[in-house]
Amino acid sequence: MRDESGAVIRLEDYRPTDYLIDRTELDIRLDRHATRVRATLHLRANAAGRPSAPLVLDGDELRLISLAIDGRPAAPDAYEASPERLVIHAPPASPFTLTIETEIDPTANTKLMGLYRSGSAYCTQCEAEGFRRITYFLDRPDVLSVFTTRIEADRDEAPVLLGNGNPVKAGDAGGGRHYAVWHDPFPKPCYLFAIVGGRLDKVADTFTTMSGRRVDIAVYVEPGKAGDAAYALDALKRSMAWDERVFGREYDLDVFNVVAVSDFNMGAMENKGLNIFNDKYVLASPETATDTDYANIEAIIAHEYFHNWTGNRITCRDWFQLCLKEGLTVFRDQEFSADQRSRAVKRIADVRVLRSQQFAEDSGPLAHPVRPRQYREINNFYTATVYEKGAEVIRMLRTLIGEEAFRRGMDLYFDRYDGTAATIEQFLSCFAEASGRDLGHFALWYEQAGTPTVTARGHYDPAAKVYRLTLTQATPPTPGQLEKSPQVIPISLGLVGASGADIPLSPPATEGHAPGVFVLDGPSATLTFTDVPEKPVPSLLRGFSAPVRLEIDLEEEDLLVLFRHDSDPFNQWQSAQTVATRAILRAVAGDKRAADHRMADALRHFLAMRAASDPAFAAQVLALPTEADIAREIGHDVDPDAVHHARRLVKAEIGAALGDELAELYGRLTTREPYTPDAAGAGRRALRNACLDLLAAGRPAEGEAFALHQFRDADNMTDRFAALSVLSHLPGTARETALAEFAERFRDNALVLDKWFSLQAMIPETGTLERVRGLMSHPAFSMGNPNRVRSLIGSFAMGNLTQFNRPDGAGYEFLADIVIALDARNPQVAARLLTAFRTWKMLEPGRRALAEKALRRVAETPGLSPDVADISGRSLS
Ligand code: B3K
Numbered sequence: 109m110r111d112e113s114g115a116v117i118r119l120e121d122y123r124p125t126d127y128l129i130d131r132t133e134l135d136i137r138l139d140r141h142a143t144r145v146r147a148t149l150h151l152r153a154n155a156a157g158r159p160s161a162p163l164v165l166d167g168d169e170l171r172l173i174s175l176a177i178d179g180r181p182a183a184p185d186a187y188e189a190s191p192e193r194l195v196i197h198a199p200p201a202s203p204f205t206l207t208i209e210t211e212i213d214p215t216a217n218t219k220l221m222g223l224y225r226s227g228s229a230y231c232t233q234c235e236a237e238g239f240r241r242i243t244y245f246l247d248r249p250d251v252l253s254v255f256t257t258r259i260e261a262d263r264d265e266a267p268v269l270l271g272n273g274n275p276v277k278a279g280d281a282g283g284g285r286h287y288a289v290w291h292d293p294f295p296k297p298c299y300l301f302a303i304v305g306g307r308l309d310k311v312a313d314t315f316t317t318m319s320g321r322r323v324d325i326a327v328y329v330e331p332g333k334a335g336d337a338a339y340a341l342d343a344l345k346r347s348m349a350w351d352e353r354v355f356g357r358e359y360d361l362d363v364f365n366v367v368a369v370s371d372f373n374m375g376a377m378e379n380k381g382l383n384i385f386n387d388k389y390v391l392a393s394p395e396t397a398t399d400t401d402y403a404n405i406e407a408i409i410a411h412e413y414f415h416n417w418t419g420n421r422i423t424c425r426d427w428f429q430l431c432l433k434e435g436l437t438v439f440r441d442q443e444f445s446a447d448q449r450s451r452a453v454k455r456i457a458d459v460r461v462l463r464s465q466q467f468a469e470d471s472g473p474l475a476h477p478v479r480p481r482q483y484r485e486i487n488n489f490y491t492a493t494v495y496e497k498g499a500e501v502i503r504m505l506r507t508l509i510g511e512e513a514f515r516r517g518m519d520l521y522f523d524r525y526d527g528t529a530a531t532i533e534q535f536l537s538c539f540a541e542a543s544g545r546d547l548g549h550f551a552l553w554y555e556q557a558g559t560p561t562v563t564a565r566g567h568y569d570p571a572a573k574v575y576r577l578t579l580t581q582a583t584p585p586t587p588g589q590l591e592k593s594p595q596v597i598p599i600s601l602g603l604v605g606a607s608g609a610d611i612p613l614s615p616p617a618t619e620g621h622a623p624g625v626f627v628l629d630g631p632s633a634t635l636t637f638t639d640v641p642e643k644p645v646p647s648l649l650r651g652f653s654a655p656v657r658l659e660i661d662l663e664e665e666d667l668l669v670l671f672r673h674d675s676d677p678f679n680q681w682q683s684a685q686t687v688a689t690r691a692i693l694r695a696v697a698g699d700k701r702a703a704d705h706r707m708a709d710a711l712r713h714f715l716a717m718r719a720a721s722d723p724a725f726a727a728q729v730l731a732l733p734t735e736a737d738i739a740r741e742i743g744h745d746v747d748p749d750a751v752h753h754a755r756r757l758v759k760a761e762i763g764a765a766l767g768d769e770l771a772e773l774y775g776r777l778t779t780r781e782p783y784t785p786d787a788a789g790a791g792r793r794a795l796r797n798a799c800l801d802l803l804a805a806g807r808p809a810e811g812e813a814f815a816l817h818q819f820r821d822a823d824n825m826t827d828r829f830a831a832l833s834v835l836s837h838l839p840g841t842a843r844e845t846a847l848a849e850f851a852e853r854f855r856d857n858a859l860v861l862d863k864w865f866s867l868q869a870m871i872p873e874t875g876t877l878e879r880v881r882g883l884m885s886h887p888a889f890s891m892g893n894p895n896r897v898r899s900l901i902g903s904f905a906m907g908n909l910t911q912f913n914r915p916d917g918a919g920y921e922f923l924a925d926i927v928i929a930l931d932a933r934n935p936q937v938a939a940r941l942l943t944a945f946r947t948w949k950m951l952e953p954g955r956r957a958l959a960e961k962a963l964r965r966v967a968e969t970p971g972l973s974p975d976v977a978d979i980s981g982r983s984l985s
């Protein structure tokens with residue numbers, strides 16, 4: 109459906125295809141520069157389409173070698189072929205076959221879409237519209253076909269040949285070549301197609317499903333890296349068992365393969381039975397991967413596996429429905445990780461991501477609904493809104509209808525839509541039916557962009573023992589949506605008494621909802637609680653029950669009550685964050701002693717009570733809001749330097765005030781136990797490193813000494829890298845020496861060097877831009893590898909508020925140059941980098957003008973890809 113003119117594709121224009129492709133037989137003869145693809149498509153007219161219409165197949169940079177219709181060479185006037193399409197003017201009566209031979213050059217494919225080379229292997233990426241770079245096809249998700257794929261290659265070059273589905277045959281093809289045939293019995297859209305060929309090492313195991321079927325599972329990696337694949341394989345087995353237990357979903361093929369490649373545009377891809385991964389999300393060893401890396405591997409392995417049901421067995425009717433598979437699958441992987449680790453800590457981590465990515469997107473020119481209504485380039489819509497807000501919408505649905513009805517709704521969805529390409533309406537209808545509720549108003553969450561603000565005002569009447577809470581909601585205008593309607597907002601709440609205990613709620617909930625769940629579905633509402641014996645502190649949006657901004661006029665004292673006593677751990681954490689945010693905002697406004705002693709006292713008390721029992725949670729409490737969080741809170745005319753200095757000041761004050769406790773706790777958490785990546789060990793390390801970070805802010809000399817010792821002494825990457833990260837904020841020779849030692853130690857490990865690139869790119873000092881430029885000439889850096897580009901350039905543009913937003917505009921000009929240069933090679937990665945400008949409109953006027961100038965320069969560059977043209981155009985709108 110791509111239109112090279114960059115035309116807008118609209119949801120309301122959806123219509124079914126005129127033809128269907130029931131079966132697809134592919135014969136792919138791999139060659140570095142001239143891979144031949146012979147596709148036999150078994151077509152028939154679609155009863156839902158137009159009769160006798162011309163057949164228009166999608167292509168992208170294709171070269172047609174030959175074409176046969178029903179086995180006979182096609183007459184030249186029967187068709188028209190260009191790199192972008194193949195049109196059969198008058199297709200024969202149904203059913204009929206097309207045999208299409210194309211030739212492609214995988215080595216020249218720098219876009220990393222379609223068939224390309226990564227290292228010495230061949231691999232593919234087809235979502236969203238990459239299959240059309242392999243052969244002509246109806247490249248859209250509502251055309252489901254049964255694929256049989258024969259792959260042939262030089263045996264030495266590619267001893268491993270993998271495809272979708274089950275292996276059916278393999279053998280010698282003569283002349284040093286061999287072949288393998290794979291058959292996938294499940295009809296699927298072509299975006300789920302994949303092959304891999306190469307010299308790869310393998311770690312294998314088996315999984316027995318709940319009905320007793322044995323599945324061969326394996327993780328394939330580049331030669332020599334098999335030792336680092338064990339954790340991914342283990343995470344896969346845990347994911348398979350969890351999906352059976354929690355969602356009743358069983359795996360459906362005889363094999364499940366995961367392949368890790370080093371050149372990949374995103375995290376991973378859920379191709380049927382053959383998931384292809386960015387090696388960053390597979391490879392891990394204690395010496396090279398941090399606890400965060402392990403957690404990401406676990407989450408992404410689970411995510412791609414869970415797509416087998418939510419995405420593959422039931423796919424999307426069109427790309428507007430992307431959140432149908434992505435939001436739902438993110439929700440599922442979040443729940444999996446919550447079950448494997450600490451639920452409260454996972455929720456906090458997810459909300460941090462939501463706010464930093466999705467709230468940022470939602471408040472700027474790139475804001476769009478969870479289900480967009482139009483796009484120019486679909487690859488630009490794999491966004492935090494579709495993924496993260498999409499997951500929040502599912503979470504709200506579960507809160508609103510309750511866990512049991514939610515599970516019944518999921519079962520109904522799987523039963524009713526298995527084997528189809530579905531829509532959000534069809535999905536929601538299952539929950540409406542399972543719960544007996546009308547979800548019409550709730551569905552607005554899919555249509556309306558922007559983050560609602562909920563304002564809460566409470567009033568206690570001691571004589572009547574009545575507490576009234578007035579809630580109002582408002583959503584700011586977003587591009588193309590100036591008027592907003594009220595949403596259905598589930599607000600989980602409690603009233604906390606002076607003793608810290610919850611006061612029983614009367615009424616206990618909005619009628620028909622779980623205890624403590626109140627629903628705001630109009631512009632405003634007043635909740636009246638009776639029999640309230642004392643003035644309560646309201647604890648609203650427990651567990652972050654809706655993706656909204658909450659404004660509430662709580663005093664510092666009230667927030668500290670919640671921090672100390674709230675039975676909801678999310679709100680405990682949130683109230684500490686709010687207190688810290690206010691302190692930093694006071695510092696931005698010029699208050700020199702912003703961090704009030706009550707906050708330090710509360711933290712001291714908290715550490716004494718909770719550090720030992722819940723270190724992972726304590727680490728989250730000690731981590732101050734980020735500079736970007738503060739900037740978002742200010743919202744307009746932001747001066748990034750002022751934000752940076754204010755945050756630094758508050759951090760230093762807290763670090764100094766708690767210095768003794770932090771040093772003592774740091775020492776107490778220092779153990780010599782061997783590293784294991786489990787949640788308990790990770791929690792202790794997280795807290796110890798949070799102590800180090802805060803201590804270094806308050807007592808730099810002591811912090812530097814501790815960090816340097818930890819850096820050299822560590823037996824694992826988590827501790828070594830945390831120490832290096834602390835050092836990176838302390839200018840001087842210790843930092844430079846440590847950075848050099850790190851580079852030397854890991855000079856052969858590109859994924860570890862990515863951490864090193866990224867850390868340096870985020871140093872908040874004026875020399876950083878020059879440092880980044882210099883690192884671009886480092887032998888390990890390459891503009892051809894997305895991980896390298898993201899770690900160096902991406903970290904600078906998205907993770908360094910002061911230096912990307914330098915007052916002289918040099919950061920913007922640098923990024924514009926990179927995006928323009930990279931666009932010719934890899935438009936998807938270039939477009940993603942350009943989204944670093946998504947919050948430019950909230951800057952102070954000087955920087956705003958410079959950012960706009962750089963964006964204009966990008967937008968006016970001739971020959972831009974649709975990807976970059978779309979982002980630059982929308983950013984300026
Ligand atoms: N579905 C893929 C993302 C594809 C991105 C295409 N530009 C990975 C995932 O979400 O699981």
Ligand code: ZN
Binds near residue numbers: 411415433434437
């Ligand atoms: Zn996904």
